[in-house]
Amino acid sequence: MATSLTGVGVLWAVLSLAAAILCCSGFYLPFWIQGRLLGKVDAYFSSFRRCNYPRVTSQGVVEIVHECGRYSRFWDIPSPWWQASTVLVGLGSALSLLVAVTALAACCISYVIHTATARVAGSMQLLAAVLVCGGGAVYPVGWDNREVRDCCGNASHVYKLGTCHLSWSVYLLGGAVTILVLCFILSFCAAREKPSSFRF
Structure with missing residues (x-):
């Protein structure tokens, strides 16, 4: 198996994959915050997805939809700050995945x-x-x-969750950030050689 990675580089590639998996999972799964809807149903939110949310029927009755799903359109996301968060975390996740795929390819192919x-x-x-x-x-x-106020109470405000609390997808993102910073440090020792020329 031809590779231009050092032993540290192989570790870097594996950690890059782990970081990308954590980052993409934390981004996609809607378990960033958890609250209770109508005091009886657990509700979850991320920046662009939610679980167990209210919906008004055609008869004007409020019912709880017991499923997870994304908002129908980007502009349906209830806050411009959540829209910005979706873009930022989504770009970060895509970037981490791109580097992970490249790093894994370098484990098998020289001069990647x-x-x-x-x-x-x-x-x-x-x-x-x-x-x-x-x-x-x-x-x-x-x-x-x-x-959020429907689930967390009127006490919820900017940087104040009221009765809600952070859920486990936030910790996946935190772990991903930690590993990405570690990968940045390891990348300085990842490659075995400098390219002398392009080989095809």
């Missing part, structure tokens, strides 16, 4: 990664971590929207 490209890839991972952190930082600014 060399010293300079490993540093660029590590810098992209640091950028992904910054994007995810930025998305996580703006998400609580939208906690004063009507949907």
Whole structure:
């Protein structure tokens, strides 16, 4: 198996995959915050998905939909801060996945990664971590929207969750950010050689 990665580089590739899986899972799964709807049903929210939410029927009756799903359109997301969070965390997740695929390819193919490209890839991972952190930082600014107040009480406000609490997808994103920063550091020792020429 031809590779231009060092032993540290192989560890970097494996951790890159782990970070990408955690990041994409944390982004997609709607378990960022948990509350109770009407005091009896657990409700979950992320930046663009939700579980167990109210819907008004054609007869004007409010019923609870017991399923998880995304908002119908991007503009249906109830807060512009959540829209920004969706874009930032989504970009960070996509970037981490791109680097992970490239790093894994470098485990099997020579000259995919060399010293300079490993540093660029590590810098992209640091950028992904910054994007995810930025998305996580703006998400609580939208906690004063009507949907959150229905589940968390009127005490919920910017950076104040009321009766709700953070759920486990947030911890997946936190773990992903930690690993991405570690991968940035490892990327400086990931490649075995500098490219002398392009080989086809």
